[in-house]
Amino acid sequence: MSAKILIVAEHDGTRLNVSTAKCVSCARAVAGAEITVVVCAAAAAPLAAQAAQIAGVARVLTVENPANAHALAAVLAPQLAALAAPFNLILGPSTTFGKDLMARIAGLLGAPQVSDIMALESATRFRRPIYAGNAILTVEADGAARVVGTVRMASFEAAGGGGAAAIEKAAVSAELPTHTRFISVSAAKSDRPDLQTAAKVISGGRALGSAEGFRILYSLADKIGAAVGASRAAVDAGFAPNEMQVGQTGKIIAPELYVAIGISGAIQHLTGIKDARTIVAINKDGEAPIFEVADFGLVGDLFQIIPEIEKLV
Amino acid sequence: MKRILVGIKRVVDFNVRIRVKPDGTGVVTDGVKMSVNPFDEIALEEALRIKERGGAAEVVVATVGPADCQQQLRSALAMGADRALHVQADGIIEPLVAARALLKLIEREQPFLVILGKQAIDDDNGQTGQVLAALWNRPQATYASKLELVGEGTARVTREVDAGLETLEVDLPAVITTDLRLNEPRYVKLPDIMKAKKKPLDTLTLAALGVEQRQQLKLVKFEPPLQRQKGVRVKDAAELVEQLKKKGLL
Numbered sequence: 001m002s003a004k005i006l007i008v009a010e011h012d013g014t015r016l017n018v019s020t021a022k023c024v025s026c027a028r029a030v031a032g033a034e035i036t037v038v039v040c041a042a043a044a045a046p047l048a049a050q051a052a053q054i055a056g057v058a059r060v061l062t063v064e065n066p067a068n069a070h071a072l073a074a075v076l077a078p079q080l081a082a083l084a085a086p087f088n089l090i091l092g093p094s095t096t097f098g099k100d101l102m103a104r105i106a107g108l109l110g111a112p113q114v115s116d117i118m119a120l121e122s123a124t125r126f127r128r129p130i131y132a133g134n135a136i137l138t139v140e141a142d143g144a145a146r147v148v149g150t151v152r153m154a155s156f157e158a159a160g161g162g163g164a165a166a167i168e169k170a171a172v173s174a175e176l177p178t179h180t181r182f183i184s185v186s187a188a189k190s191d192r193p194d195l196q197t198a199a200k201v202i203s204g205g206r207a208l209g210s211a212e213g214f215r216i217l218y219s220l221a222d223k224i225g226a227a228v229g230a231s232r233a234a235v236d237a238g239f240a241p242n243e244m245q246v247g248q249t250g251k252i253i254a255p256e257l258y259v260a261i262g263i264s265g266a267i268q269h270l271t272g273i274k275d276a277r278t279i280v281a282i283n284k285d286g287e288a289p290i291f292e293v294a295d296f297g298l299v300g301d302l303f304q305i306i307p308e309i310e311k312l313v
Numbered sequence: 314m315k316r317i318l319v320g321i322k323r324v325v326d327f328n329v330r331i332r333v334k335p336d337g338t339g340v341v342t343d344g345v346k347m348s349v350n351p352f353d354e355i356a357l358e359e360a361l362r363i364k365e366r367g368g369a370a371e372v373v374v375a376t377v378g379p380a381d382c383q384q385q386l387r388s389a390l391a392m393g394a395d396r397a398l399h400v401q402a403d404g405i406i407e408p409l410v411a412a413r414a415l416l417k418l419i420e421r422e423q424p425f426l427v428i429l430g431k432q433a434i435d436d437d438n439g440q441t442g443q444v445l446a447a448l449w450n451r452p453q454a455t456y457a458s459k460l461e462l463v464g465e466g467t468a469r470v471t472r473e474v475d476a477g478l479e480t481l482e483v484d485l486p487a488v489i490t491t492d493l494r495l496n497e498p499r500y501v502k503l504p505d506i507m508k509a510k511k512k513p514l515d516t517l518t519l520a521a522l523g524v525e526q527r528q529q530l531k532l533v534k535f536e537p538p539l540q541r542q543k544g545v546r547v548k549d550a551a552e553l554v555e556q557l558k559k560k561g562l563l
């Protein structure tokens with residue numbers, strides 16, 4: 001019997017998030033899996049069309065409802081739980097959207113959830129990091145009828161395009177609560193690449209000293225087409241907004257190039273960058289733990305080094 | 314009585330360097346420092362601040378786990394919680410079991426607010442709050458960095474999401490899970506540790522609550538993560554740029 005896998009699409013109302021194609025890659029690790037993507041939205045058609053193009057997707061289900069205009073877990077979970085019956089595995093991305101939502105679905109189903117799947121060995125056997133990535137655990141769902149999972153974004157490449165899946169409207173009858181209401185979201189608009197998908201990321205730590213100090217990073221980032229990240233210390237101090245935080249409690253990223261500037265390299269920070277292809281560390285303390293994971297280390301004062309680099313690139 | 318319930322989990326202290334046992338059956342916990350999960354300290358701090366502002370009359374902390382967990386409940390009492398509930402349970406407690414037990418406590422205690430951590434730093438599951446909110450059929454506001462009680466029956470919560478900061482309004486009662494920037498937990502003073510010894514700590518069992526101790530995920534093996542190769546030191550900006558250009562990264 002081939003595994004039936006349902007993937008919950010993430011989107012902003014007009015564009016599908018790349019996390020959806022990464023979940024598809026994860027699901028494709030199960031040989032012969034039948035992959036369905038479900039799009040919950042106020043207007044699902046344009047999003048469904050994008051999902052149908054992802055290679056490996058057999059079917060796209062749409063659930064349209066004005067209440068789905070904003071991704072509220074309490075509103076989405078009952079609709080998705082109502083669709084879950086035919087599926088063995090229900091996956092969503094391990095982004096704040098997916099982490100918030102999938103566990104609520106698991107709760108409604110009484111199903112076990114596997115968080116942060118980094119490898120899928122079968123439809124019931126998974127590998128995932130625990131203790132901030134300091135141990136890797138293999139878990140097996142023993143005879144559970146249904147398993148819910150969130151997919152660790154840094155572990156999978158997005159599935160390609162070229163698919164042509166059938167699109168169907170799903171009929172869902174679930175009572176939707178009104179006890180949770182969306183008020184607003186403040187997203188700083190930026191022309192820089194998205195931190196989670198950028199090929200190059202430059203991150204700054206406490207050493208930058210101020211929001212002003214971060215300007216030298218923005219300037220270098222713009223010159224080389226990089227996204228900018230930050231350590232928790234830098235975010236806590238108000239030098240950078242929270243969505244820039246990299247690490248255990250921020251974003252887990254896997255760029256080709258990661259440059260850590262004035263960041264000491266606490267384990268909670270390193271968790272977020274373990275999968276980066278090349279790590280560069282610039283720090284005035286030659287003993288800083290960041291150098292233990294850096295492919296290239298440069299000891300010195302960042303305020304002198306960064307402008308030099310900018311001139312050379 | 315206006316009551317807040319806070320979930321407390323005993324975990325390996327965040328400063329401990331985790332080592333996987335050579336036989337792959339777990340991580341080394343013998344002789345290792347154990348603490349209250351840092352996100353739960355933040356949850357408790359928030360509850361205490363609400364009480365201090367007159368927004369609640371009582372803060373109750375609860376844990377589901379083996380006898381050792383009482384140490385962390387005592388720490389929570391020392392921080393300022395009024396009462397503690399210990400649901401005795403051995404073995405692996407999955408989020409679904411923890412949430413079912415917490416729901417039973419909610420039915421007894423009737424809190425208007427339940428605050429949990431966004432994740433436990435041992436299993437990194439990040440599920441219990443959402444599972445609890447689902448079972449309870451109440452609102453959830455996860456990853457809170459700001460919590461305001463508005464009037465009698467609602468809360469306004471700012472959440473740290475990938476896009477930035479999202480604000481939700483939820484009817485109470487509701488489940489909130491904490492992010493790190495919600496507050497900075499207070500330090501415990503010595504006299505408070507003494508006082509905490511006299512505060513009530515009730516012990517219950519899963520069985521008495523009518524919750525089955527059920528494990529749906531088998532822990533097959535634990536492995537250390539792949540180590541990165543140690544890299545090279547470069548002498549200056551010019552050498553760094555040259556190396557990165559050679560690798561096609563610049």
Ligand SMILES: Cc1cc2nc3c(=O)[nH]c(=O)nc-3n(C[C@H](O)[C@H](O)[C@H](O)COP(=O)(O)OP(=O)(O)OC[C@H]3O[C@@H](n4cnc5c(N)ncnc54)[C@H](O)[C@@H]3O)c2cc1C
Nearest residue numbers: 205206207231232233247248249250262263264284285302
């Ligand atoms: C539960 C939990 C979760 C956490 N989650 C995260 C997370 O997601 N992300 C995260 O980043 N942290 C996280 N942390 C915090 C983490 O433990 C560290 O406190 C934090 O990463 C330190 O940030 P930093 O490296 O910028 O600051 P510091 O540790 O203060 O390091 C600053 C570095 O800058 C160097 N420096 C100073 N001046 C200069 C100069 N002029 N030129 C060059 N170098 C200079 C110093 O040598 C030092 O190494 C978490 C902590 C906990 C407890």
Ligand SMILES: Nc1ncnc2c1ncn2[C@@H]1O[C@H](COP(=O)(O)O)[C@@H](O)[C@H]1O
Nearest residue numbers: 320376377429430432433438439440441
């Ligand atoms: N056994 C438990 N007892 C009490 N609270 C718990 C327990 N397990 C989890 N929690 C709460 O749920 C949060 C998230 O845990 P987890 O889902 O395991 O990552 C923790 O920060 C605690 O507040």
